[in-house]
Amino acid sequence: MFDVSVADLQGWAVLLTHLDTTVDDAGRIAQLRALEDVQAAACAAQARIAVDFAASQALVVRRYP
Numbered sequence: 001m002f003d004v005s006v007a008d009l010q011g012w013a014v015l016l017t018h019l020d021t022t023v024d025d026a027g028r029i030a031q032l033r034a035l036e037d038v039q040a041a042a043c044a045a046q047a048r049i050a051v052d053f054a055a056s057q058a059l060v061v062r063r064y065p
Contacts (some may be wrong), residue, residue, distance in 0.1 A: 016038075019031055 004005065016035075020027070
C-alpha cells in the first residue's frame with residue numbers, strides 16, 4: 001500500500017491530456033476501457049473522501065456545538 005498525494009493526482013490529470021493519438025481503433029477501444037477504469041476508481045475515491053469529510057465535520061459539530 002502506498003499514499004497518493006494531491007501532486008500525484010494532478011500529475012496524472014496532466015498525463016491524461018497527452019494520450020497517444022496515433023493508435024488504431026483497437027488501441028482507441030483499449031484507451032476508452034482504461035479511462036473507464038480510471039473514472040470508476042476516481043469516483044470510488046471521491047466517495048470515500050466525502051464520507052471521511054462528512055464524519056470529520058460531524059465530529060467538529062459535536063465538539064463545538
